[in-house]
């Protein structure tokens with residue numbers, strides 16, 4: 001933070017009063033517009049912030065922990081984020097506020113006492129208060145509504161909650177584990193409407209009887225007097241695991257390339273194919289619930305998907321063209337190749353529209369990649385049914401083809417292969433052709449084994465196309481659309497990574 005922090009003062013000891021008084025203008029106009037773009041979870045790093053407004057939703061403990069919504073204006077659009085704030089107070093009036101490892105956003109005064117206002121999303125006491133609130137079905141009065149906590153009977157079976165352990169901040173959301181029992185997830189980007197992460201987990205592990213996803217334990221919602229509720233946080237059963245599949249696969253492949261391990265992680269393809277198919281079978285069970293009932297796939301559905309993918313492609317390529325100068329030299333070369341192939345790309349996407357559809361539309365995972373899979377010995381558990389964070393809730397809740405998830409995972413194998421090569425290059429300076437060939441063979445093998453196991457176990461699911469040619473064409477369409485999404489995602493979040501999806505698009509086009 002370059003500017004000195006704002007000094008707020010609270011007349012009644014609450015955070016809400018501090019946010020209504022002097023100093024808040026500096027916090028909103030200067031500190032937060034500098035702070036937000038540096039956060040991994042902030043989804044608009046590629047856009048200029050016009051203004052930030054903080055809205056207190058309620059205090060869990062007056063003057064100590066508050067739930068705050070930050071409305072971030074980006075030109076015409078406003079994005080809302082959850083920004084829980086805490087005050088770390090000095091122990092007595094003569095002491096300065098204690099040092100804190102949490103991001104400090106302002107100083108705060110209450111009479112002679114001083115404190116530091118911090119982003120408290122990773123504060124273990126906040127997590128505990130939220131979980132206790134779910135257990136007790138607590139309610140907080142919010143301006144024009146209330147914050148409603150709802151716990152399941154399964155949550156209440158926990159007599160006591162183990163110590164809270166934040167799992168790190170390098171994610172779209174905040175995850176805090178309570179021992180090996182419960183995980184609490186705070187959603188950073190807030191949107192009104194049913195949260196698919198909660199809805200899908202509840203259905204899958206309930207009516208769908210899927211055993212490889214964690215059970216849902218409770219949620220916290222902002223329920224306005226008018227309009228739809230917004231989910232602020234949710235709790236799930238903790239899955240003891242050996243890390244996520246992204247960390248596992250990239251480490252295993254890199255170590256095998258460097259000669260320090262015999263396990264290149266390729267075994268994951270088969271078990272992942274099977275569990276993915278079982279997830280899709282569970283999402284296709286017969287149900288009277290209109291949100292989960294499988295619908296037959298019509299020509300118009302495919303036409304709408306194609307139209308959407310073509311529009312996203314043009315939009316992305318226009319943005320890429322305009323932003324070429326900010327790319328690294330090597331990313332720019334690939335971007336220019338992709339830009340020259342615009343017509344071919346569009347033709348490839350449009351090819352599916354001419355085919356006769358089969359199969360159905362069901363709810364799907366929606367943002368399926370290796371980071372959404374936890375390794376449990378030689379098996380996997382699937383998490384995070386939130387969908388793609390950049391999309392609206394309506395888009396994320398829309399029924400689609402399960403092949404979208406298949407395409408997401410195929411893209412992830414490419415990301416993993418690319419990352420292992422990059423790490424090898426980092427270690428040795430260059431990548432010999434033989435190593436490159438090994439990695440390409442690895443990617444092909446994992447993808448083939450994933451698809452083979454998937455096809456065996458998905459057989460009979462009403463959402464899966466009966467015509468193999470159509471299934472292949474639809475997968476190609478979704479792989480391209482996912483890679484286009486990823487270019488946009490990387491530009492907004494991790495510009496150094498943009499060459500990965502760009503090279504994926506180029507390779508797919510070259511494959512013919």
Ligand SMILES: Nc1ncnc2c1ncn2[C@@H]1O[C@H](COP(=O)(O)OP(=O)(O)O)[C@@H](O)[C@H]1O
Pocket residue numbers: 167171172173174175183185214236237238239240241244371372374383384386
């Ligand atoms: N049920 C769970 N059990 C154990 N760890 C979990 C569970 N859910 C999430 N995690 C951990 O939290 C991380 C982030 O979770 P995720 O739901 O993918 O959040 P995000 O939406 O921020 O990507 C995971 O990679 C995993 O390490």
Ligand SMILES: O=P(O)(O)O[C@H]1O[C@H](CO)[C@@H](O[C@H]2O[C@H](CO)[C@@H](O)[C@H](O)[C@H]2O)[C@H](O)[C@H]1O
Pocket residue numbers: 171172173246367369370371384386387388389408411412413415416486489
């Ligand atoms: O996990 P999230 O729901 O936050 O998903 C978003 O972030 C992902 C990165 O963390 C991003 O995934 C992309 O990068 C992964 C490697 O880090 C790779 O395995 C995926 O295949 C690739 O799509 C995801 O797209 C985004 O929605």
